[in-house]
Amino acid sequence: MDNQDTRNIKNYIDNLSVFELIRIWLEILRYQNLQIQQNLQIQQNLQNSPIQLIQQPNNIDHFKVIIKEWAVTTKISLNDLQSMAYLNALEDYHFDFLESGNERQISYFYKWSLNLSPISTYTILPDIFTNDLYIKSIVGFNSLFFQNTPNQINKKIQLLYDFKNNWNQLLLNKKDILWLDKNDEIQIEWAYKYIKKIIYAGFIYFNPLDSTNPYTYVINEIDALGLVSPEKKQLFLDKMRRSWSQKKFRDEGKTKKPYHLPLTKEANKQLEFLSQILNKSTSQVLESIIRDKYQEYNDQKTGKNLY
Incomplete structure (x- = not known):
């Protein structure tokens, strides 16, 4: 790789997007992983491995430096590097x-x-x-x-x-x-x-x-x-x-203050009857009756009681 090729590759890497850099990174990892799997000696002792494993980037600029160093070391061509950036990948x-x-x-x-x-x-x-x-x-x-x-x-x-x-x-x-x-x-x-x-x-x-x-x-x-x-x-x-x-x-039931109203036996009987017919609790029936009667005697337009 001559100086012009090196400059072209470095310029290309400088203009890569984050996603293009990552795709090249993934291809490098995949390639290195295959090398390791094929070499039993490297599997047993990675510290003595002749393969220079790619390092982790600290930021985008450092990421580009890492890819550049790898490209120069491996002497990869610009065409091959471009293929790595878009191998089966969408732009x-x-x-x-x-x-x-x-x-x-x-x-x-x-x-x-x-x-x-x-x-x-x-x-x-x-x-x-x-x-x-x-x-x-x-x-x-x-x-x-x-x-x-x-x-x-x-x-x-x-x-x-x-x-x-x-x-x-x-x-x-x-x-x-x-x-x-x-x-x-x-x-x-x-x-x-x-x-x-x-x-x-x-x-x-x-x-x-x-x-x-x-x-x-x-x-x-x-x-x-x-x-x-x-x-x-x-x-x-x-x-x-x-x-x-x-x-x-x-939760609404917990916030209601219980009141015990003294009712005659007949009134209690009628209340139970209404509860069954309306499918409501006795408390709900009483609240409904009170609310309806209150609205009947209340001026809804002014909000003032009629009496």
Whole structure:
């Protein structure tokens, strides 16, 4: 490799995106892993290995330095380096529809990709990116390999098209989460604990992704259920909504101050009769009668009593 080739490779690496750098990194790791597996001596004593294992980057600039040093040491050609950056992978612009700050969308895309269940290639990310779900999701999708599929690129383009339709349908179907009030801290805390409990019992099919926002966490897990079984998702939501309604009813009952009204035997008998007919408790029947009579004698327009 002459000086001009070296300069061209370094300039090329300087202009690579994060995703292109990671794809080259993954190919280097995959290649080194194969070398190690093929050499028993290296397997037994990695410290004496003649293979120079690639190091972990501290930041993007350091990442580029590492790739440059590897390229110069191995004397790889520019064409081969470019092939490593896009081996069975989509170019970055295909993922422009993903919003890095939209935690719900990124979480759904990540779990949707996992649900495709093809073969996944070597995907150990550099440590500096392991907590970045946006990067992890895109790299993970591009690392998928589909058997009996001669054109991996076209397959992935079609899958992204399918995901966009799936995501848009999810956004249109608002009834699944409309009953959750993101500003109701009591409800969201209850929903968060409810889903956590269900997950620990093994009833949700994905390992939950940690979120600093309990509301987002709840929505993400509800979304994920539909990826496995829309029918089971609806059954789960029906049960969850009923549980919340029952909790509200119990909590409202605890805040009511009990009053014991002296009633004649005949009045008690009539009250019990109304309770059975109306399918309400005796307290609810009394409250309903009092409320109706109060409104009858109350000026609703002015808010003042008529008498």
